[in-house]
Amino acid sequence: MNKKIKKLLVILLVFNVFLAYNTIKKMEKEVVNLNDFTDYYTESEADNGGYQLLTSDFKVYEKQYTIVSEKTQEESKKRAEITYYKVKSGDTLGGIANRFGQSQTVLKYNNPNMGKYLKIGEKLKITRGNSITYKVAKGDSLSKIASKFGKTVSELKTTNNLTSNIVNLNQMLIINNPKVDLARITRTKKGFDVYWPTAWKGVTSPYGRRLHPVLKRWIGHMGVDLRAHYIDVKASENGTVTYAGWMSGYGKIVIVKHSKGYETRYAHLNKIKVKKGQRVSRGQLIAESGKTGRVTGPHLHYEIRKYGTPVNPMKYFK
Structure with missing residues (x-):
């Protein structure tokens, strides 16, 4: 009887060690994800996203x-x-x-x-x-x-x-x-004509510093959150898809590179309908909005970056 109890205790001990090991690994993984997540949120006023302008990539005709x-x-x-x-x-x-x-x-x-x-x-x-x-x-x-x-x-x-x-x-x-739909195209002095990516239903969270609803701390919001409950998402301008897939806090995301150093990001998507390397046109369907990644509900996180630096998207719309 004592042998059976000892054997059972050994099994329980091994099981507890296994659980503790997995918990530590999970915490380490979460730390890694949180570090990656700083490309989406930052504690500083600005974020260059870790990108550098490579002059060799640009040609002048x-x-x-x-x-x-x-x-x-x-x-x-x-x-x-x-x-x-x-x-x-x-x-x-x-x-x-x-x-x-x-x-x-x-x-x-x-x-x-x-x-x-x-x-x-x-x-x-x-x-x-x-x-x-x-x-x-x-x-x-x-x-x-x-x-x-x-x-x-x-x-x-x-x-x-x-x-x-x-x-x-x-x-x-x-x-x-x-x-x-000219109402979705804005002519600006900034040299970037923007096509509104979704049917207009309002902004749920603006660009700038805010209390993050999941992380519960004040951090910089590098884009705007648009009210979008599983609806079509369209490209803001002609360009090339440089990323289409999963990216840490963004969840499912599409990144499109445009001319003049501009880039747009469409995050928390439910479905992605384009592939990396694909050319897209202004107003072309590229995804369906959703709630993937670090979110509390369905919406579209939308960013405009110039040479890798996030800018306030609302300045590009009237």
């Missing part, structure tokens, strides 16, 4: 473009039939849009510096009909611009009296009845 002269730009304005309207007392955005046969969205797009409220004396750019103006940027081609706004190359050439497919840097084009 100087002969692709010519700078458009002021005279040529003025000729482009005449073809676009651009006029300016000075806001008067009693004016409303809807009233001005109706007066010139435009949608409010087009009016806002053509005037990216317009504030939340109209100001008396403020000058608004007005184009003919329901059209927008677009300034050719580095890396643009006529086919890219056409695709961006749901038009054909032929339509752009006809509208802008172009005799070839060549466009010049800073050249202004007119685009009639663009077939995209």
Whole structure:
């Protein structure tokens, strides 16, 4: 009987040692994950994400473009039939849009510096009909611009009296009845036009320092959390998928590299619908939002980084 008890005690001792070993390993693993997680959250005001700008990865093609002269730009304005309207007392955005046969969205797009409220004396750019103006940027081609706004190359050439497919840097084009949701595209001085990644339902957590709901400590939030309950997530701009998979606190994440040093991140996804190395277009479906990673509920964590440094995404939207 004593032998049986001793044998049982030995078995229990071995079992307890095994449990203790696994617990320690699990804690070590959690520490590693927490260290990795600092790419998502940081205790400092800024985070460079551990990235460095490698100049060897960038090429400049100087002969692709010519700078458009002021005279040529003025000729482009005449073809676009651009006029300016000075806001008067009693004016409303809807009233001005109706007066010139435009949608409010087009009016806002053509005037990216317009504030939340109209100001008396403020000058608004007005184009003919329901059209927008677009300034050719580095890396643009006529086919890219056409695709961006749901038009054909032929339509752009006809509208802008172009005799070839060549466009010049800073050249202004007119685009009639663009077939995209302009409300989800913002023109900014920062040189990065952003397409809102989800149907707008609001921001649940802003960029900056906050009390993390899981870690229960004050840390820097490197993006914004958008209310998104298992809905489509779309690419903010043309680019290449550099990562698509699981990443520590992010859970399932898609990272897209864009031109001009920009990168966007879409995290806590339920489903990923693109692969690493895949080219994606602005507004293309890339994932479904979810609640993977270190979260308390379903939403989309959205980041914009420039040369690896997180920036406030809300500054890129009106």
